[in-house]
Amino acid sequence: MQQVEDVVIVGAGISGLTTALGLHRLGIRSLVLESFDTLRITGFALGIWTNAWRALDAIGVGDHLRQQHHTVVGVEFRNVVFSRISGLQMFKVSYKAKGKHGDHEVRCVKRKLLLEALASELPSGTIRFSSKVVSIEESGYFKLVHLADGTILKAKVLVGCDGVNSVVAKWLGFKPPVFTGRSAIRGCAEFKSSHEFDPMLMQYLGNGVRSGTVPCDDKNVYWFFSWSPSSQEKELEGNPAQLKQYMLSKLGKVSDEVRAVVENTNLDAFISSPLRYGHPWELLWGNISKGTVCVAGDALHPMTPDIAQGGCAALEDGVVLARCLGEALLKNRRQEIRNEGEQGKEEYKMIERGLNKYASERKWRSFDLISAAYVVGFIQEAHGKIMTFLRNKFFTPILAGLLLKKADYDCGKLRSS
Numbered sequence: 001m002q003q004v005e006d007v008v009i010v011g012a013g014i015s016g017l018t019t020a021l022g023l024h025r026l027g028i029r030s031l032v033l034e035s036f037d038t039l040r041i042t043g044f045a046l047g048i049w050t051n052a053w054r055a056l057d058a059i060g061v062g063d064h065l066r067q068q069h070h071t072v073v074g075v076e077f078r079n080v081v082f083s084r085i086s087g088l089q090m091f092k093v094s095y096k097a098k099g100k101h102g103d104h105e106v107r108c109v110k111r112k113l114l115l116e117a118l119a120s121e122l123p124s125g126t127i128r129f130s131s132k133v134v135s136i137e138e139s140g141y142f143k144l145v146h147l148a149d150g151t152i153l154k155a156k157v158l159v160g161c162d163g164v165n166s167v168v169a170k171w172l173g174f175k176p177p178v179f180t181g182r183s184a185i186r187g188c189a190e191f192k193s194s195h196e197f198d199p200m201l202m203q204y205l206g207n208g209v210r211s212g213t214v215p216c217d218d219k220n221v222y223w224f225f226s227w228s229p230s231s232q233e234k235e236l237e238g239n240p241a242q243l244k245q246y247m248l249s250k251l252g253k254v255s256d257e258v259r260a261v262v263e264n265t266n267l268d269a270f271i272s273s274p275l276r277y278g279h280p281w282e283l284l285w286g287n288i289s290k291g292t293v294c295v296a297g298d299a300l301h302p303m304t305p306d307i308a309q310g311g312c313a314a315l316e317d318g319v320v321l322a323r324c325l326g327e328a329l330l331k332n333r334r335q336e337i338r339n340e341g342e343q344g345k346e347e348y349k350m351i352e353r354g355l356n357k358y359a360s361e362r363k364w365r366s367f368d369l370i371s372a373a374y375v376v377g378f379i380q381e382a383h384g385k386i387m388t389f390l391r392n393k394f395f396t397p398i399l400a401g402l403l404l405k406k407a408d409y410d411c412g413k414l415r416s417s
């Protein structure tokens with residue numbers, strides 16, 4: 001006999017765990033299926049902006065993470081060819097930096113601590129590891145979720161939080177994300193005693209690459225590097241030592257302390273990951289939800305990391321989805337139980353309405369973020385004299401403000417009233 005579950009979430013990443021925790025806070029149980037045998041930590045750390053802190057507060061883990069990470073006070077852009085500042089924005093001191101929803105808050109959060117903070121608040125047994133979803137099938141008001149080990153689960157609601165290669169997004173009809181031609185390398189340097197980095201997000205542009213550093217706390221400094229490898233340079237990807245040398249040669253005129261951070265990073269961090277994104281217009285005519293199935297996080301809006309919003313938007317998705325789905329499921333619980341056939345149909349419709357509400361709340365926000373990230377990435381890494389001139393003169397000064405503008409968003413609380 002197939003095991004019946006009310007809510008099945010595919011993927012224990014940022015979006016899956018946030019959705020599960022949001023539902024848990026509303027008194028709704030879910031089952032999270034994760035293909036890995038443990039929480040999957042890739043990429044060391046990520047920038048968590050104002051909008052994401054609101055989402056983390058809504059699910060009750062914001063303060064725990066604040067205690068473990070320092071505040072970032074501003075962002076500075078530098079041209080690495082001329083060693084010049086081309087853009088600067090402090091997050092709190094200027095009047096302009098205040099958002100519609102109040103002061104900005106930015107920190108660089110270690111991915112491990114973020115996922116652990118979310119997972120540790122869930123009731124035991126919520127996450128089922130080594131459970132890779134391979135296919136989905138309709139069965140009346142239920143979905144049959146097939147796992148690689150042959151298990152079949154019967155789900156009333158199916159949520160795809162399974163990242164860029166989402167099985168659920170494919171089932172909903174989304175095309176696979178496309179390769180941008182760009183790749184990224186990320187690392188984190190751990191200092192034995194306190195480092196001397198300012199609490200700033202530093203971004204270095206020029207030589208056709210984008211790189212940067214930002215401290216997470218007293219001892220850890222996260223760095224990133226994105227580039228557009230030619231077919232010859234692609235061969236470097238299989239050789240971490242050569243990749244490291246290449247990266248150091250492309251850093252340009254950065255400070256000695258930035259260069260040292262990369263030099264002191266272990267070779268196993270030098271993995272170049274392709275950057276992919278979904279065409280924004282797919283969100284306009286695609287199905288973010290269909291019946292009792294929907295997607296969230298990278299499965300919904302795969303985007304390039306140029307405005308550091310993919311994970312932040314995944315946190316927003318989780319809160320909005322938990323709220324919309326929670327309202328539908330709790331309303332259904334309160335309704336009288338009719339005969340079984342009728343109850344199944346009513347419940348299906350309520351869930352469908354809840355997910356439609358979620359989809360319409362997230363559609364334009366996702367469209368906006370994917371499009372902005374792509375355009376910013378294109379301009380930041382563009383070669384050529386004209387583009388470099390335009391970037392330094394006009395674009396970079398407004399980019400810092402744009403980062404804050406995209407973060408100036410409030411996904412609301414878990415309960416709508």
Ligand SMILES: Cc1cc2nc3c(=O)[nH]c(=O)nc-3n(C[C@H](O)[C@H](O)[C@H](O)COP(=O)(O)OP(=O)(O)OC[C@H]3O[C@@H](n4cnc5c(N)ncnc54)[C@H](O)[C@@H]3O)c2cc1C
Pocket residue numbers: 010011012013014015016033034035036040043045046047048131132133134161162163164165166167184185186224273296297298299305308309310311312313314
């Ligand atoms: C270089 C780089 C830098 C970035 N920097 C930032 C940043 O500074 N700020 C920011 O907000 N975002 C950033 N991002 C984006 C951010 O990492 C993602 O948007 C975020 O991780 C998405 O979370 P998710 O839960 O939707 O997907 P994922 O993190 O991909 O999680 C999906 C989970 O689903 C599991 N899974 C996949 N398929 C299946 C299956 N079939 N069955 C079961 N489980 C499955 C996976 O193992 C994984 O655990 C960056 C991304 C990159 C590449």
